[in-house]
Amino acid sequence: MTTDRGGEPNEEVRGTPTFADCISLAVPDSWWEFGIRPEGREATIRALVEERIRELPELAPYRADLTAMLRRMAKDAHDSGALYLGCMAENFDGVPLSATVTVSVLGARNEQGVALSTDPRAIAGSLGTITARREGDAWREVTTVDIPDVGPAARTYGVEDVPVAQGDSRTLRMVLTQTCIPVPGTTDEFKKLDDELTRQVKDQMQVKDERGGKGNA
Numbered sequence: 001m002t003t004d005r006g007g008e009p010n011e012e013v014r015g016t017p018t019f020a021d022c023i024s025l026a027v028p029d030s031w032w033e034f035g036i037r038p039e040g041r042e043a044t045i046r047a048l049v050e051e052r053i054r055e056l057p058e059l060a061p062y063r064a065d066l067t068a069m070l071r072r073m074a075k076d077a078h079d080s081g082a083l084y085l086g087c088m089a090e091n092f093d094g095v096p097l098s099a100t101v102t103v104s105v106l107g108a109r110n111e112q113g114v115a116l117s118t119d120p121r122a123i124a125g126s127l128g129t130i131t132a133r134r135e136g137d138a139w140r141e142v143t144t145v146d147i148p149d150v151g152p153a154a155r156t157y158g159v160e161d162v163p164v165a166q167g168d169s170r171t172l173r174m175v176l177t178q179t180c181i182p183v184p185g186t187t188d189e190f191k192k193l194d195d196e197l198t199r200q201v202k203d204q205m206q207v208k209d210e211r212g213g214k215g216n217a
Contacts (some may be wrong), residue, residue, distance in 0.1 A: 023103050027086045036074045036085045045070045069098070077102050086179060087112045095191070118182035123154035127180075138173070154180040 027033065032052075034044045049066050053059050059066065065201055069089055077085040077100070084103035088098065117123065121144060128142035142157035146154055156178045161171040 013100045017044045023084045025086060025103070030089070030090065031086050032070060033086050034070075034074070036078045036082065038078065041074055041078075042071070043155065047054070073098075073100055074116065077192060080104070097165065120152040120180070123180050123182065127154060127156055130160065140176075147175065147179075150181060153182070 027032075028181050032048060034048055035041060045067060050065060050069065052066070053063060066089070070087070073087045074085060080102070082102035082104050086102075087098065087100040089098040091097075093106070098134070107116075119144065124142050124144050127142045128140070130138055130141050133140040139159050140156055140160060144152055145155050156176075158176060160174060162174050162175045162176065164170040165171060
């Protein structure tokens with residue numbers, strides 16, 4: 001199952017709901033949000049582009065460019081292990097600007113099976129800073145922040161050189177920020193949380209289908 005912007009199940013792909021289906025972010029209305037899993041992704045992108053062109057007919061000459069951009073962003077996000085993607089592309093006084101926001105869930109244990117600390121200070125301490133040696137160099141700061149209704153979290157922000165693709169020596173200069181929000185407990189407890197969220201989504205799908213007369217999901 002994938003979820004559209006409004007949070008309703010995408011009818012193109014019906015399967016077992018996952019943690020990704022329970023992620024909700026608030027982004028500007030001009031941004032694009034859609035499921036990034038390969039199943040049904042292409043049809044969703046085409047539909048979103050056509051909807052945006054109906055709203056803004058002046059974008060019609062750029063239909064192919066918009067489709068290619070969203071296709072590339074979705075593939076990059078999926079290949080990196082992201083569960084959620086929000087992206088934008090706008091033109092500011094003749095200067096094109098694109099941006100993306102992704103959500104990924106990392107394991108609670110390292111390669112040796114040792115449980116990782118969920119203390120934001122410990123997480124921040126494991127993240128490296130980058131010091132600019134001269135003006136124009138890449139840089140990164142590491143700090144902790146307090147997010148309302150969430151609590152403390154580790155955060156990095158700065159201007160970094162990001163590889164164009166895995167294994168590619170070319171880089172792109174980007175403004176980048178990462179926020180690490182800990183999920184309390186061990187991997188087993190996280191799985192229990194994921195199972196509970198899955199059960200809730202299934203219940204919601206069942207109620208929706210019963211009301212719509214489509215049968216159980």
